[in-house]
Amino acid sequence: MQNIQIKNLIVDFDIMNSEGAVTSQKRALDGINLSINEGEFVCILGRNGSGKSTFAKCLNALILPTFGDVLINGMNTKDETKTIEIRKNIGMAFQNPDNQIVASIVEEDIAFGMENLCIDSETMDKRINESLECLGIKDLRYSVTSKLSGGQKQKVSIAGILSMKSKILVLDEPTSMIDKNGRKDLIDRVKRLNKDEKITVILISHYIDEISYADRVIVFNNGKVTMDDTPNNITLRGSELEKYGIMLPYIPKLASALKANGINLKGNEFNVKELCQFLK
Amino acid sequence: MSILEVKNLKYKYDKYDDSSKYAIDDISFNIDEKDFVAIIGESGSGKSTLISHLNGLYKADSGEIYFKDKNIYSKDFDLTNLRFKCGVVFQYPEYQLFSETVIDDVAFGALKKGLSKDEAYDKSYEVLKLLGIEHLKDETPFNLSGGEKRKVAFAGVFVMNPDILIFDEPDAGLDPTSKVKFYNLIKSLNEKFGTTIIYITHNLDDVIEYANKVIVLKKGKVIKIGAPCDVLTDLKVMNDASLDMPYAAQIYHELTSKGYNIDKRKLKFNEIVESLTRLK
Numbered sequence: 375m376q377n378i379q380i381k382n383l384i385v386d387f388d389i390m391n392s393e394g395a396v397t398s399q400k401r402a403l404d405g406i407n408l409s410i411n412e413g414e415f416v417c418i419l420g421r422n423g424s425g426k427s428t429f430a431k432c433l434n435a436l437i438l439p440t441f442g443d444v445l446i447n448g449m450n451t452k453d454e455t456k457t458i459e460i461r462k463n464i465g466m467a468f469q470n471p472d473n474q475i476v477a478s479i480v481e482e483d484i485a486f487g488m489e490n491l492c493i494d495s496e497t498m499d500k501r502i503n504e505s506l507e508c509l510g511i512k513d514l515r516y517s518v519t520s521k522l523s524g525g526q527k528q529k530v531s532i533a534g535i536l537s538m539k540s541k542i543l544v545l546d547e548p549t550s551m552i553d554k555n556g557r558k559d560l561i562d563r564v565k566r567l568n569k570d571e572k573i574t575v576i577l578i579s580h581y582i583d584e585i586s587y588a589d590r591v592i593v594f595n596n597g598k599v600t601m602d603d604t605p606n607n608i609t610l611r612g613s614e615l616e617k618y619g620i621m622l623p624y625i626p627k628l629a630s631a632l633k634a635n636g637i638n639l640k641g642n643e644f645n646v647k648e649l650c651q652f653l654k
Numbered sequence: 655m656s657i658l659e660v661k662n663l664k665y666k667y668d669k670y671d672d673s674s675k676y677a678i679d680d681i682s683f684n685i686d687e688k689d690f691v692a693i694i695g696e697s698g699s700g701k702s703t704l705i706s707h708l709n710g711l712y713k714a715d716s717g718e719i720y721f722k723d724k725n726i727y728s729k730d731f732d733l734t735n736l737r738f739k740c741g742v743v744f745q746y747p748e749y750q751l752f753s754e755t756v757i758d759d760v761a762f763g764a765l766k767k768g769l770s771k772d773e774a775y776d777k778s779y780e781v782l783k784l785l786g787i788e789h790l791k792d793e794t795p796f797n798l799s800g801g802e803k804r805k806v807a808f809a810g811v812f813v814m815n816p817d818i819l820i821f822d823e824p825d826a827g828l829d830p831t832s833k834v835k836f837y838n839l840i841k842s843l844n845e846k847f848g849t850t851i852i853y854i855t856h857n858l859d860d861v862i863e864y865a866n867k868v869i870v871l872k873k874g875k876v877i878k879i880g881a882p883c884d885v886l887t888d889l890k891v892m893n894d895a896s897l898d899m900p901y902a903a904q905i906y907h908e909l910t911s912k913g914y915n916i917d918k919r920k921l922k923f924n925e926i927v928e929s930l931t932r933l934k
Binding site for chain 1: 697896912
């Protein structure tokens with residue numbers, strides 16, 4: 375079953391001068407057509423300003439299409455009577471957790487979304503525990519949110535989303551402030567949710583090594599979808615990626631440089647051991 | 655010559671709670687002029703708290719900081735001047751933008767520093783050009799994408815020509831091409847003008863590429879200071895810090911374990927390509 379359908383999506387933003395008068399328009403998304411299936415793990419890449427975050431905001435009706443349609447489980451985001459239902463379906467974590475944290479204590483912050491969904495307190499308590507456990511931050515349950523580090527705040531805001539049990543997770547650079555181990559741990563946990571509970575995941579990231587978790591990689595450029603392929607195929611299209619401001623992960627980039635120096639490699643090296651095999 | 659000296663610094667957030675832990679726990683280090691220093695550590699290790707002390711925004715509970723041999727906590731020390739000389743760019747600096755146009759925002763600091771209007775705007779334009787965003791000069795910062803806003807915020811600090819530039823995770827949210835441009839820019843400021851760079855990062859392969867010194871934090875303490883090639887290849891240090899080794903260091907260990915002789919001081923990307931090509 376398809377749960378996200380995007381049909382000829384166009385989004386224009388008004389450009390205003392300092393007096394607030396509209397002087398021109400900027401096209402942020404330019405004719406996007408996509409279908410994302412239930413349970414898919416999709417990674418979205420693209421340079422700054424390519425339209426990734428605008429696209430994410432279209433999915434839960436924070437931004438409405440100028441033209442075209444966004445359908446979530448058959449519900450059109452333009453239909454205001456469906457907005458709440460759509461937002462129950464889509465959990466979204468933004469780039470900056472400070473924009474998303476509303477309460478002063480971690481457990482209250484995680485409970486906020488559930489309170490709005492009128493979930494009873496016993497279930498809330500259970501889900502707070504589960505989501506903290508899932509992200510490995512159980513010890514932060516009673517911490518003051520303003521005193522957490524950037525990475526810890528990112529985990530808390532994701533815990534809040536997980537506790538709402540949305541069927542679709544949209545993560546807009548969720549790990550930008552987390553160390554490499556913590557980043558891997560978090561994406562591992564998201565991947566587990568994706569596999570075990572068939573949650574659809576849309577991950578926007580600049581860490582191209584995260585594409586190895588995805589079933590599908592979509593590249594945005596100037597508001598258009600320019601590449602839509604499997605992670606393996608994407609890494610073989612290095613020069614095309616560079617055109618769109620994306621660089622290969624370290625190991626495929628190194629493999630590509632070695633090939634250029636005449637070294638015979640298989641072309642599917644994703645880790646250090648695989649790469650160094652040619653030296654045997 | 656030492657530009658910044660930190661001696662036995664201690665700081666905790668809950669000053670009246672004896673059981674609370676120190677966020678900065680007896681930290682001492684020296685930073686020389688023209689150093690390019692990376693501060694690394696897992697989320698919550700005290701990195702952001704530490705740099706908030708370096709331009710006097712936080713006052714330590716005990717310990718001292720010397721800027722060019724002058725104690726910044728002494729009564730006659732000019733803290734305002736320190737903040738012009740020591741520019742700090744925090745996590746998500748784009749939320750600090752407030753002017754109506756990009757160039758007004760960038761020129762703000764330069765005007766406050768006492769430059770004439772012409773000088774301030776000429777210099778601001780030059781900096782925008784350096785960052786490749788001069789075409790945005792008359793736009794309102796609020797219409798820009800996240801990455802573009804970040805570049806505007808950087809420009810606002812560069813324009814003040816500080817002796818030390820401090821960044822808190824400057825590459826979070828930048829696309830890979832912009833990231834490389836950004837690092838090359840601060841590297842050229844460091845090499846041409848001798849600007850001291852201190853930055854927090856989670857991208858350890860970039861530390862090998864650009865930094866000459868790395869400080870590793872764990873639970874508010876410094877566990878190691880040294881050259882990136884020594885520190886990041888040290889298994890014990892990386893384990894103690896709960897950090898993953900950068901790929902270059904992993905390749906170094908893989909090759910030495912296979913009996914190959916590889917120079918630890920040559921772990922930059924191009925040097926690794928050269929070594930591997932030679933070994934073949």
